[in-house]
Amino acid sequence: QKEVEQNSGPLSVPEGAIASLNCTYSDRVSQSFFWYRQYSGKSPELIMSIYSNGDKEDGRFTAQLNKASQYVSLLIRDSQPSDSATYLCAAPRGSASKIIFGSGTRLSIRP
């Protein structure tokens, strides 16, 4: 089992709809989780971090964490064409705190 797993997509969502991105992780020790967005040809940038069970909202973005199920998700409300990108889930690996990434989900927002 990969340490951090994501569906590769592509995920196609109509403009204005909710995009839902999912990630599972294998290391129960992990305490913090990150969502990065990467536009084609660019470097990743952090859009959300979450440390506690439950939801964390930031504008149109909501991260959801369920440590019992080892599951973290990202919801994007009112999806815009500018949200079209690859979304990478990341988590620290054990006590060494090296950051491990999933393979990324490519999201396409269609007008």
Added chain:
Amino acid sequence: DADVTQTPRNRITKTGKRIMLECSQTKGHDRMYWYRQDPGLGLRLIYYSFDVKDINKGEISDGYSVSRQAQAKFSLSLESAIPNQTALYFCATSDWDRGETGELFFGEGSRLTVL
């Protein structure tokens, strides 16, 4: 100027050549990382360093070596490049946050092609 600078940005080389990718940062972070990105595989950790005297292997360190010359500089070397090392390489830095590694700040990437 960028906070995390990678050189070169693009490099084409031949099998068997030695290649060095350099990374420097002005963020004052202790933690530095090298990742490679291949289509459909996300970012895979090659090496990471928590300070000048602490260097650790990541997920895919075979065929690579690193040097942490100073807090601000972290170089990645391919001693004898092979075609399957063709990839986009990212350097990143981070600080501590809540007792763990916080946000990663990435350089713009170095695209390496090995013929």
